[in-house]
Amino acid sequence: MELGRRALLLGTGGLLAGAAAGCSGGSRAGAEVAAATPSPVPLPTTTPWRPDRDDVNPAVKLRAVQVVEAIGGWSAGQGGAAAAKRRVAALGAAPSLVDAAGALLPAADEAALQVIDAQYGGILADSASVLVVCRQWTPGHATGTTGTTVDVRLRRARPRWEVTALHPARPGAAAPSLPAAARRVLAESRIALPPAAEADIRSGHVHESVLRALLRLAGTYRMYVSVIRSGHPLDVFGTDRPSDHPRGRAFDVWQIDGHAVVDPATSRRLVETFMRDAAAAGSYNVGGPVRLSGGAAGQFFTDDTHHDHVHAGFTA
Structure with a gap:
């Protein structure tokens, strides 16, 4: 669930005027005008993310999210790697994880972080990848336009799963120009994009087939995309087969028409x-929580990894 955050109000500065007195030998009237210091923009109040109780393994997702939340959100005066390591250690996780935090740990006096969704990049008996999709606010970026997606790796341990590595998204720089389909996706209100996915499109590295399919689906559905290109494992989890995501040829959707895919109440x-x-929009490889018949050979699939989202992959 995405944060339903309150509106942020920008403080407006007033003008201070003062008159200067004349002195001997002549007089001069004047006014000194100084702009008042703008009121600081408050960071939004965020809520801890919680997994759905009917998830495949809620404890795995919760552990991954807790580490991301501990690194990416802090109160005033608690910024920096040293403080983040103390927060992570308090969870019983390895402080060295902070060394790979990347964009999750910007240089700021304080930060607010809201996890939008946590979906599986893969889950096996003894290992897992959880893609933690988040939005972040700092005093310099209080509009919620920043954030990242972190591929959190875990392994089975006792008494709980252990976080072993963090791989934050690296979308790349924005392209100087974009094709029309990319501009239309960015402007389409029925396609909700988290920060990393939006940056993927702005980079110009998302294939035209993905963009066209998103636009076609937006004619029928309101979609919340979780992952497009960056922040996803390079290989299909647990295999040596390259994933379509890092090549800009796939997208995942975690919410359709306001209903989370993982929620058993969703139709x-x-x-x-x-x-x-x-599939009709061109995907050769559609995965989700529902086992479907028909289509081309192998076009539809389901497994534990896709219990919480719909995946659509495309050929070049």
């Missing part, structure tokens, strides 16, 4: 129809 018919429409 299976809605998810099934969306999956079939993704």
Whole structure:
């Protein structure tokens, strides 16, 4: 669930005027005007993310998210790597994880972080990848336009799963110009993009087939995208097969028409129809929580990893 955050109000500075007195030998009237210091923009109040109780393994996601939240959000005066390491250590996780935090730990006196969604990049019996999609606010970026997606790796341990590595998204610089389809996706209100996915599109490294499919689906659905290119494992988790995501040829959706894919209350018919429409929009490889018949050989699939989102992959 994305943060339903309160509006942020910008302080407006007033003008201070003062008259200068004349002195002997002549007089001069004047006014000294100084701009008042703007009121600081407050950071939004965020809420801890919680997994759905019907998830495949809620404890795995919760552990991954706790580490990301501990690194990416802090109160005034608690910025920096040393303080982040203390927060992570307090969770019983390795402080050295902070060394790979990247964009998750900007230089700021304080920060607010809201996890939008946590989905599996892969889950096996003894290892997992959880993609933690988040939005972040700092005093210099209080509009919520920053944030990242972190591929959190874990392994089974006792008494709880252990976080072993963090891989924050690296979308790349924005392209000097974008194709029309990319501009349309960025402007489409029915396609919600978290910061890393939006940056992927702005980089110009997302394939045209992905952009066209998103626009076609937006004609029927309101979608919240979780991952496009960056922040996803390079290989299909647990294999040596390259994933379509890092090549800009896939997208994942975690919410359809306001309903989370992982929520058992979400209509299976809605998810099934969306999956079939993704195939009709050109996806050769559609995965989700519903086992579908029909389509080309191997076009539809389901497994534990795709219990919480719909994946659509495309050929070049």
